[in-house]
Amino acid sequence: MLAQQIVNGLTIGMIYALIALGYTMVYGILKIVNFAHGDIFMMGSFFGLILIRNVGLPFVVAFALAAVLTALLGILIERLAYRRLRFSDRIVPLISAMGVSIFLANLAQKLWGSEVHTFPKVMEIKTYTIAGMTFSTVQLLIFGLSIIAMLGLHFFVNKTKIGTAMRATSISITNATLMGINTNMIIMITFAIGSALAAAAGILVSIYYDAVYPTMGYTAGLKAFTAAVLGGIGSIPGAVLGGLILGVAENLGIAYIAAKYQDIIAFCILILVLIIRPRGILGKKEINKV
Amino acid sequence: MKRIKIWAIPAAILLLMLPFVVQMFDNADFLLRIAVMIGIYIILTLSLNIIVGYAGQFALGHAAFYGIGAYTAALLMVNYDVSFWLALPAAAIVTGFFGFLLGTPVMRLKGDYLGIVTLGFGEIVRLIFVNWIDLTNGPMGIPGIPAPSLGSYTLGSNMDFYYLVLVVTVISVLIIRRIVQSGFGLNLLTVREDEIAAESIGIRPMKYKLLAFTIGALFAGVAGALFAVTAMFVSPDSFQYVESVNILAMVVLGGTASIPGSILGATILTVAPEALRFISDYRLILLGLIIVLMMVYKPSGFWGESKRKRNFFGMTGR
Amino acid sequence: MTTEILRLDEVTVKFGGLVAVNQVSFHMNKGEILALIGPNGAGKTTLFNLLTGIYTPTSGAVLYKQQVVNKLKPYKRVEMGIARTFQNIRLIKNLTVLENVLVAHQGCNSESVWSSIFLSKKTKENRQAVVNECMEVLKIVGLESKIDEFAGNLPYGEQRLLEIARAMATKCQLLLLDEPAAGMNSQEKKQLVDVIRSLSQKYNIEILLIEHDIRMVMSIADRIVVLDHGKKITEGIGSEVQNNPEVIKAYLGEDI
Known part of the structure; x- marks a missing residue:
């Protein structure tokens, strides 16, 4: 029972982690909370849904194409809603992001209606029982793809030239620009990767829960942000760790307290973490110099 | 007080005569209802502006305080037959107390973090409205909130509500103006700009931020009580996250740390969606777009701080 | 001794x-x-x-x-x-010169919210007294003619003098x-020396x-x-x- 809850928690935790990576990467570089990220995730789900159900593409192609489209959406949002605000007061880009969030959620509602869409069947659903724990093929797919995406990101950020430029940009945009790094390009790539990961999470969670709807981005976004903060915002391993912890905590809450308190548990964790240890588990401490 | 502004008299006459002018239209009740909502939003916007504009604290859960005020007034009036005139201050005090409770731990947080915590708080409050069915009647809400009475007269029509809201709004605006145009207001602006400088001249940032947060919550409670009694019904739907964003958009579009700005922002953003009703399907899409465009091209708002009165303290040095 | x-x-x-x-x-x-x-x-x-x-x-x-x-x-x-000034000036740039000094004055901090709301005659008198004291400090540093300018618009040397006036308004000992004197020209430095001397003498601090x-x-x-x-x-x-x-x-x- 406990082990099974942990497995289920880790599954949803992987999804939170994938979304949290987008928050953490953008925050690491621009120091803004991309409030629209949850809605980018929602758009990713819809892109996947439309490409499979309406266009009739095979799952793998649709998955990749949806990720690309969502990445382009992320780039567009950065270009139109954030770029000019890069050096303004921190509240300004955040409000702009909320504007984008309202825009996307309502655009989706207008385009696809406010009802819950079911996701077409993309694979044979089988379950395997190992040591008393049940795994479904969907769960295995989520584990597999998430781990591949995370390892890929880890390699990209730490071992490639663009990844190094990304880390440099996150320390100081101005300095990185002076060192000859095309920071606009780096920021675009960051948004693209973050959005593509969100699209992957969106499609996977849509298969898992068999539901796609325009307001799905809000709660998921907030929880993923919680995960990012819990792990230490700006830290990539932190986002993964935070997502997994949150997913497990939430599932144990459902199992042992009450299902209706699922969201309250997540938000209470968020508030407690921010009050007690705002830099999160793996985050760095900010130093104030006089 | 000695010099009443020239525009104040015609403005006052206009506001007092408005319900009679409105009677000439077929949809008088609808128009009065909008006017009532403008008043409520003016109080909400000003109360959030104390926190966001003057104290510079980025709070994203104002709908929670609005909701706590509304539910407090509604529950007192429906379950305990408390008169509106007692329920109004009670709602203000209860909400202010919640502001103080939340503010004590969270006012140490900075910027985005504070925004997210208050957002989470807003969500928790809404979920409690939905889930604590014994107290709040859950998603069904609380219907049948009685109309306030004044002596033997019952304030039951939309016109009565208009005057009720007008009086409470005007008093709230005047009080908030006194509060911010003072040493306290100067202290808030100093804390907002530079906490280290503030401490170096004996200002305790935490104290002022917390006070601003409490006062802001308190006035949101006033607005909530007004909403409960004029809508005669409260339910969790009225206090969603979008409502917090809406109020924040009013503050920012009007202009932070500006009283005329807040009045303007609340009025425009209440009227615009109604005026845009013919394209009602698109109005929230448009709202999102307007917020983004405003931030990109005019982040200081329609009536920003640059227009503020130079001498806040009310006394001149000459 | x-x-x-x-x-x-x-x-x-x-x-x-x-x-x-x-x-x-x-x-x-x-x-x-x-x-x-x-x-x-x-x-x-x-x-x-x-x-x-x-x-x-x-x-x-x-x-x-x-x-x-x-x-x-x-x-x-x-x-x-104990009051101080900063090496990297920390004035509130979008407050006026007078307001920057006012915020440092005890009388400006101690006014309660209630008295701000009711704004009685006594409160107004208190405020005027606070303003008068701040004006006195501003005269010593030579900024009394610029009280309505935003602090951020003052030339560098005057900003330093304003920081001193602000610190003095706390009634420090x-x-x-x-x-x-960092970043000041010799003319401004001379003025600064005079200001420091007169503060020291006038207030015995x-x-x-x-x-x-x-x-x-x-x-x-x-x-x-x-x-x-x-x-x-x-x-x-x-x-x-x-x-x-x-x-x-x-x-x-x-x-x-």
Whole structure:
């Protein structure tokens, strides 16, 4: 029972982690909370849904194409809603992001209606029982793809030239620009990767829960942000760790307290973490110099 | 007080005569209802502006305080037959107390973090409205909130509500103006700009931020009580996250740390969606777009701080 | 016998392994102007932040009016009468000159929200009194004609003077000036010396200043404390310090 809850928690935790990576990467570089990220995730789900159900593409192609489209959406949002605000007061880009969030959620509602869409069947659903724990093929797919995406990101950020430029940009945009790094390009790539990961999470969670709807981005976004903060915002391993912890905590809450308190548990964790240890588990401490 | 502004008299006459002018239209009740909502939003916007504009604290859960005020007034009036005139201050005090409770731990947080915590708080409050069915009647809400009475007269029509809201709004605006145009207001602006400088001249940032947060919550409670009694019904739907964003958009579009700005922002953003009703399907899409465009091209708002009165303290040095 | 206002007793500040201030002791007497000099990195600003409460000493004691103030918060020290200016000016740029001084005045902070709301005649009188006192300070620094300008629009030298006026408005007894003449031209420096002198005389306060301009320090300070690498190397009156071989070595290097 406990082990099974942990497995289920880790599954949803992987999804939170994938979304949290987008928050953490953008925050690491621009120091803004991309409030629209949850809605980018929602758009990713819809892109996947439309490409499979309406266009009739095979799952793998649709998955990749949806990720690309969502990445382009992320780039567009950065270009139109954030770029000019890069050096303004921190509240300004955040409000702009909320504007984008309202825009996307309502655009989706207008385009696809406010009802819950079911996701077409993309694979044979089988379950395997190992040591008393049940795994479904969907769960295995989520584990597999998430781990591949995370390892890929880890390699990209730490071992490639663009990844190094990304880390440099996150320390100081101005300095990185002076060192000859095309920071606009780096920021675009960051948004693209973050959005593509969100699209992957969106499609996977849509298969898992068999539901796609325009307001799905809000709660998921907030929880993923919680995960990012819990792990230490700006830290990539932190986002993964935070997502997994949150997913497990939430599932144990459902199992042992009450299902209706699922969201309250997540938000209470968020508030407690921010009050007690705002830099999160793996985050760095900010130093104030006089 | 000695010099009443020239525009104040015609403005006052206009506001007092408005319900009679409105009677000439077929949809008088609808128009009065909008006017009532403008008043409520003016109080909400000003109360959030104390926190966001003057104290510079980025709070994203104002709908929670609005909701706590509304539910407090509604529950007192429906379950305990408390008169509106007692329920109004009670709602203000209860909400202010919640502001103080939340503010004590969270006012140490900075910027985005504070925004997210208050957002989470807003969500928790809404979920409690939905889930604590014994107290709040859950998603069904609380219907049948009685109309306030004044002596033997019952304030039951939309016109009565208009005057009720007008009086409470005007008093709230005047009080908030006194509060911010003072040493306290100067202290808030100093804390907002530079906490280290503030401490170096004996200002305790935490104290002022917390006070601003409490006062802001308190006035949101006033607005909530007004909403409960004029809508005669409260339910969790009225206090969603979008409502917090809406109020924040009013503050920012009007202009932070500006009283005329807040009045303007609340009025425009209440009227615009109604005026845009013919394209009602698109109005929230448009709202999102307007917020983004405003931030990109005019982040200081329609009536920003640059227009503020130079001498806040009310006394001149000459 | 002179009364002692401030005393540092073997104060040490460590940041991790780095010793920024190492067992420094000195004192200040009533009405004195004391200058703190030393080459870059000598620990002057750290010492300053120690006095204003931004850092706490790792060991040793800071006594103000015979009271240990090691751990008091900055705003508490302001209440006790210690005020400061900043090396990198920290004015509130979008408040006016007068408003910048007003916020520092006790009368502006102590007004309750109730009295702001009711704004009685008494409250208005109190406010006028606060404004008058602030105007007096502004006259001394020579900014009384610019009270309605935004602080951010003032020229650099005047911003420094405004910071001094703001610190004075706290009714401090001990004024700490962190490089008040930095970035000033010689004309402005002369004005600054006059301002510091007249403040010292008119209010009979103690002034501790960090300054690089040796000529200015010699002309204004009653005594000088010299720091190098976190240690006090000497203290004394102007000419004593100027001719001290340790001081020359600290400033000019080993082989002179």
